[in-house]
Amino acid sequence: MESVSKPTHQHLPNPKEPAWAGWVYNVTFFLNGLLIFILIFENSFAVPYWMQAVGRMHPLVLHFPLVVLMLYAFWTLIVEKKDSTRWHENLADTLFLIGIFTAVIAAFSGFILSQEEGYEDNALFWHKWMGIAISIGGIVWYSFRHYLPIWKIPAKILAAAFLFLLIVGGHLGGNLTHGEDFLISPIPVSNETEKKVAIEDAKVYDDLVQPVLQQKCYSCHNAEKSKGNLQMQTKELLAKGGKNGILWDTTKADLGLLLNRVHLPLDDKKHMPPRGKVQLTDEEIVLIAAWVKDGSRFDQMVSSLSPQSAVYAYAENILGGGRTEEEYDFSAANADKVKELNTNYRLIKSLSAESPALFVNFYNRANFKAEDISALLPLKEQIVSMDLSKMPVKDEDIKAIAQFPELRKLILNFTDVQGTTLGELKKLTKLRELSLSGTSVKLAQVKVLEQTPSLKKVYVWSTGISTEELALLRKEKKISFETGYRSDTVVLALNPPIIENENQIISGGTKITLKHQIPGTTIRYTLDGREPDSTTSLVYKKPIDIAKNTKIKARAFKNGWYGSKGVDKYFFKSAFHIDSVRLITQPDVKYPAQKDITIADGVKSDNTPSSGKWLGYRDQPFESYLFFTNSVKAQNVTLSMLRNVGGYIFPPTRIEIWGGKDEKNLKLLKVLTPELPVKETPNVDNMVFEADFESQELSCIKIIAKPLAKLPAWHPGKGEKAWVFVDEVFVN
Known part of the structure; x- marks a missing residue:
């Protein structure tokens, strides 16, 4: 009888595979096909507003397929022979299927998220394509798994390559989310390389x-x-x-x-x-x-x-x-000697419990004698700080102080020092800080301190040095001279006034209110665009009536103070309520705001493009009808728009205002050609375009605003289309 060899289970579909597995496989296969399709047409693909939530789910779903597929790959690597007891085919197939299904979900949501702004192009490119490779590679591997016996080299090479993709792709995703050093940031820096900054050297x-x-x-x-x-x-x-x-x-x-x-x-x-x-x-x-x-x-x-x-x-x-305390290379003083030299008017203590360094404070001016300084010479190798404030220290005592070679800090505030012997301090090669505040030292004596090698800071407020001389000292580079606060020479600037009205849309009898926190302050303002000054501008005395669209600019002034910086705010007059709006052209899916409602909802957006309150147009003009149930006698239409040069949002190249009794009987009322930004134009600002025309009865108004077709050569996006952003229209 002719023998027939039985096929091994690894080469044929698993007959015990549950029915649901086929459905999951088909859905996974379809989603991968859809992913390939949108990749081919990526440049033409615009993410619908509602689908952005799918992209934001990417961080929630990506970890599960990473773990499952890594587990399957590791499992493949450890199976060493055909009949290994470590291998459980049904469980492995289920694990693999769940992994590739969730992988395509993660890849699809990641692609949607990648359409948002704010990611570095190179890192995003590699992370995106590795994620797609994992998803497509997974479905291919699953489809042909029965032809790749897991105990043989090809399957193990494939598993190792898959692990590489999973690890590197996941790492790049972590970099995008948390930054390049997120993985290693908890690792402490070694003591040898850690930057230690003393407070006197810190910025x-x-x-x-x-x-x-x-x-x-x-x-x-x-x-x-x-x-x-x-x-x-x-x-x-x-x-x-x-x-x-x-x-x-x-x-x-x-x-x-x-x-x-x-x-x-x-x-x-x-x-x-x-x-x-x-x-x-x-x-x-x-x-x-x-x-x-x-x-x-x-x-x-x-x-x-x-x-x-x-x-x-x-x-x-x-x-x-x-930071660690300064390390001293000298030994500690004899404790008995320190105890002996401590008196009721002279305190000697260690800087800290373990430090050999000592500081000395003197008290009781009436009992002070010059010999009290020389008496400390047995501790001259340990004393690093000496405070002689308000003691009757004279210039000749400076020579005794100069015998303490470890001295880093010396305080001579409000002593009798005149400064004639300050040159002796150059012997103190480690002196970093000296305070002479409240003494009678002059500029010539203080200039001698430049010879003190390590001196970094000198306090000279309330001394015999004039205001002009103090200004010269502050220009010194080698030593920082602290001259203190002089109320007779310093003039402070006022804070800007506050414009209390939050709502920028004014109707009826609303008035504009200004205030300042400092009593006696005069607020001056302008309504014509000029900068307020302290003499000719209007003085604010009562709330301001607004009869038309107006930009208020204000500054505060007070005798003995510098005038404040300016503050400004644009207020829109809205005389006629727009009964209904119909957009002729629809906004881009990225910036739909509230569609028709946006134009006349009375809500003024801030200058943030992503506020959700701007209608954005790029591939077509902004076109809209405004309808009034009862005709209005209008002579002005005002558009509130946005400029964000860095965000490719420019003024329109042409604005047309049409009007009539209905949409079929309109005539051109006004054409505006806004000035386009130049390289030096401020990046972000709220723009206002007013179209004035002859007063007439109108029941329908049509507005057209055409975006710039190509950004100028100086712009980073030169040649690309610009955006037009609109949030409100007012009729007066």
């Missing part, structure tokens, strides 16, 4: 502000992932801001975008850092706000701040707690 931005931004902001605003086109990893990029403009503005009550987003409620989608991320502490928020208020300087030293300032207190907590 406000480099050593205080930037570490906060690195921990709380860089993961979403870096070269790999730049949400809102904002990157923070360099000072230049931070100062540049993102598509919503610069990050700080001291003329605004909330100090601008950065602090505004930080203070939003945690549930607000614009709150930063986003919900789920580590939030800024109250101290960190105060630090950043104080830095912005003080001019957001990148070169400001912590030592230049008042010790009473919030930033200085923060620096003491952070740098004081994170």
Whole structure:
């Protein structure tokens, strides 16, 4: 009889495969085909508004297929022979099928998410294509698994390649979400390379502000992932801001975008850092706000701040707690000698419990004698700080002080020192800080201190040095001269006034109200676009009536103060209620706002394109009808629009206003040709276009606004189409 060999189970479909597996396989096969199709036409694919939620699900679904497929690949690698007891085909097939089904769901949602802005192109490219390769490769492997025996080399090579794709693709996704160093950031830096900064050498931005931004902001605003086109990893990029403009503005009550987003409620989608991320502490928020208020300087030293300032207190907590005490190379003093030299008017103590260094404070001016300094010479190798404030120390006593070679800090405030022997201090090669406040020293004596090799800071407020001479000292580079606050010479600037009206749309008898927190302040304002001055501009005395669209500009003035920076706000007059709106052309799916309702809902959007309140047009003009149940006698149509040069949002090239009794009987009332931005034009602003025409009865108005077909050569997106954004239309 002719023998017939039985086929092995690895080469044929599993007869025990459940019925549902076929359905899952077919759905997975279809979704992979759909994924390939939209990839081919990616440039023409626009994500519908409702589908954006599918993309946001990507972080929720991607981890499951990663784990399942890695488990299957590992399982394939450890099976060493045909009849291995480690292999359970039914369980393995089920595991693999679930893995490839969830993988295509993750790949599809990831593709939708990739259409959003804010991701670095190169990293996104590789992560996207690795995810697609995993999904398509998985369905192919599953389809032909019976022809790839898992105990043979080809299957193991395929499993190893799959593991590589899963690990690298997952790592790139982590970089996009959390930043390049997310994986290794918890690993502490070795003691040898850790940067240790003394508070006197620290900079406000480099050593205080930037570490906060690195921990709380860089993961979403870096070269790999730049949400809102904002990157923070360099000072230049931070100062540049993102598509919503610069990050700080001291003329605004909330100090601008950065602090505004930080203070939003945690549930607000614009709150930063986003919900789920580590939030800024109250101290960190105060630090950043104080830095912005003080001019957001990148070169400001912590030592230049008042010790009473919030930033200085923060620096003491952070740098004081994170840095190690200075290491001293001398041995500790004899404890009995220290005890012997301690008296009721002279205190000698160690800097800390384990430190050999000593500091000395003198008390009781009436009992002080010059010999009290020389008496400390047995401890001259251990004393690093000496406070002689308000003691009757004279110039000749400086020679005794110069015999303490380890001295780092010397305080001579309100002593009898005239400064004639300050040159003796050059013998103190380790002296870093000297305070002469309240003494009679002159400029010539203080200039001698430049010969003291290690001296970094000298306090000279309330001395015999004139205001002009103090100004010269502040220009010194080698030594930082702290000259203190002089109320007779410093003039402060007022804060800008506050425009109390929040609603920018005015109707009926609404009036504009201004105020200032400081009593006796004069608020001057203009309504014609000019900058207010202290002499000719209108003085605010009572709430202001608005008869038409008006931009109010205001400044505050007061004797003995510098005038404030300006504040401004545009108010729209809305005389006629628009009964209904019909959009002729539909907005882009990315910026649909509330469709027809948007034009006349009385809600003015902020300058954020993603606010959900802007109608966005790019591939076609904005065209709309406005209808009035009863005709109105109109002579003005005003369009509220947005300019965001970095976000490709430009003014329209042409605006047409048509009017008549109905949509079939319209005539051209006005044509506007707005001026296009140039390279120097401010990035973000709310634009207002007013079309005035002869007063007439109208029941229907048609508006057309045509977007710029090609961005100019100076723009990064040169040659591409520009956007037109509209949020409100007013008829007067």
